[in-house]
Amino acid sequence: MNVFKRMIKKEDPAVYQDKDAKLPRVLTVKDFLALGVGTIVSTTIFTLPGVVAAQHAGPAVALSCLLAAIVAGLVAFAYAEMAAAMPFAGSAYSWINVVFGEVFGWIAGWALLAEYFIAVAFVASGLSANLRGLLGSFGLNVPFFLANPLGTKGGFVDLIAVVVIILVALLLSRGVSDAARVENILVVLKVLAILAFIAVGLTAVHWQNYVPFIPKYHVNADGTAFGGWQGVYAGVSMIFLAYIGFDSIAANSAEAKDPEHTMPRGIIGSLIIAVILFMAVALVLVGMFPYQKYAGNAEPVGWALREINQPVFATVIQSIAVIGMFTALIGMMMAGSRLLYSFGRDGMLPRWLGKLTAEKGHGERGLPNHALLFLTVIGVLIGAFFPFAFLAQLISAGTLIAFMFVSLGIYRLRPREGKDIADPAFKMPFYPVMPALGFLGSLIVFMGLDVQAKLYSGIWFVVGLAVYFVYGIRHSSLNDPK
Template identity: 35%
Template sequence: MNIWKKKTLEQMLHSAEKSDLKKNLTAFDLAALGIGAVVGTGIFVSTGVGAHLAGPAVVLSFIVAAIVSGLCALTYAELATMFPVAGSTYSYSYVAFGELIAWIIGWDLMLEYLVSSAAVASGWSGTFIGLLSSAGIILPKAITSTPAAGGIMDLPAILITVLVTWILFVGIKESAKLNNKIVIVKVGVIILFIVLGVFHINLINYKPFAPFGWSGVMAGASIIFFAYIGFDAVSTAAEETINPKRDVPRGLAICLAVVIILYIAVALVITGMVPYKEISENNAVPGALARFGINWGAALVGTGAVIGMISTLIVMLYGQIRVFMVMSRDGLLPKMFSNVHPVHKTPTLCTIITGTIAGLMAGFLPLDEIIKLCNIGTLFAFVLVSIGVIVLRKTMANVVRKFKCPWVPVLPILSALACVYLMSALPLVTWIRFVIWLLIGIVIYFMYGRYHSILQKEDPKKK
């Protein structure tokens, strides 16, 4: 068996053509999917976490993370138009690097989306509990805190994951419609926060601007990068898009433009309103308004955050389910995981399994550790995508590219180096956990995946 065996473009497109998934999504749907994924826990929660690491210079952390995300988005756009199939980086790697690397990146993506989903559910729970507390409703700590925080479980995080899993099971068209409506709501409440907060900025709060220096800015960026995770989920929806070669690049561009403007504006306003040491890590945006007695605004923004994070969870779980399904379709995971429901046309078993695991992680693991693990997995995936663009320009030079990443190989190299730089700012314990996860994945591949791989079983004489 050749563990470096690559899929051809024809093989990849053929498997997508046989798919039972419905093609319902437009460029607006994709942009909303991306915004729905990115504008969520990151802006409502991790803004506070980043401010404690970087001070008011957290706005620079957002800009650094935005630049890295923008570079990666250009590489994603090229590959997504070349390969309009589900599976994102996993599928691209199968063509660029071969089966073993594809498995490793698929296993890594499973970590990214699972952990992202758990982090969003955990962040949603914190905001929801804060909203209830402001209304005088106090829930027992035993059912609202993880064991690390002195509770038994975070029950709200588990329940919201169950609800979203059911929504995804019903179907992507219905999920996209709900996501589009939620995106409008949460963008609206973020704009409301900016408008209300800008009148309460005190310039003294910006001094010192960078109390922890450039190292603090980069530490903030390595955590805040979580806030941009999700735009790559747009590429996982390519197989269910009406015109992927046109709509995927457009969806990515609209998504990142909206997100970058909103994030930088919120970072400037919140650090101007509240001294960085006093910004709430679990309820940053509504808490800033409540501090100035704008309780109606805090309640409205808090409600919008609670509603808005649901769409983020929808997209995160969606991305995981689709990667899970494609790996199963290729034989690297048991075939039953890619079975599609006859009525809803969604992958049944992997939807249930994904929702269950994400719910358990959100219910029992602390949010800060979840975010760190999520970031390293995502950055690793972005490194491979960036390198993949360079490789495929050489090995598949004649394939039509509806969108071309500019300045290849310089821009993809910068993208990969930027991702590695952010990875280097993460703690050693996060690296250790990541390596353990990858080693477990490699063991599974050599014990199961390579023996059941459809590509490995294929007769090389049949072309």
């Protein structure tokens, strides 16, 4: 078999079904809704609406939220059908491996791996910064050398980031049931806090702040767009980053009860809840104060509450922001460990990553704790010791590429449903038009990212292809005649 034929060889879905059968199917619709909302509605809901309003869209930030949600929703339908038909660990990596072939699956999985490595570190670092700010308001200050990454503001290690990553890893190592219970409770608290902000903020809304709803277009000093539909479009690319968390639900589909029904409801339901909350927060924020007030403001929600003499609510919101990042960290580490497990399962990375726990002990059986350990170590190294702000661009760029693969993958999936792949109860509506719209929407958002994002994603994919040709293709399960 020549190299090209070897690269596009497809995995048998029955093999994945057999390998992933050892993962315990314990997660319900409620758990996936909490996981999705917990991951999507993280600290970004308290920061992004104000930032996007001030930098790009003005009061039309709500339109940016809506348009980003429409694109994410198109892809979410594709994810829902894929997850219902192929409830395998690894989400896009495993699906694309089955419908397009190994090299394309690897590219999609490698794209998502950047998201999870960096997102774990970013969320932990953001949690640390917010928690330190909260402690500082009570006169408790963490020394600089224990508060910042190596070489940043006199720092040596971000100790809080290290601790929270390890705590979440310990929780997940006991099993997804325990983690889901914690996630469910914390997500309810977070949603209640957001609803409280909306209720309080509505009492301070001034309708003149919405006029003009779409400000006149001009170019910012940094060359980016403000106002007009150009500004709304620029806002879409920023807001979209908040909605990509539904991939973390799909990555855990091998642990879903009745995945045919559970996965579509969890993926689409969590996105709908997130969109409603994002748009409500955005509209209330720009109604409370002129959008210009949020320029350079790192905590627009807390600031707005303090400005209307609600300091207690501001403190509560900041506390909930910390909780929100903890729930996002649970979701990202669950999904990232399942992706790494699927790489090890297939021999694309060392098979040690694909080992599952065999003994009951104090936790569940059949957990990818080796993959979880590896993710924890990488997350700690990036988040605690290295300044990594420039890597944030890889999160949205890599995920959008995976979204494009999944959207197009529906065209290869449909002819095989009911044959070698299960015929799912849920199917993407308006086929064959909607998959094309999902692909085009993701491409348009990708084109809206800045040059750095595209450059860093290009470098990441070159590295990924090198890993594939040096290690993956030689050790892949598809090379094993057994």
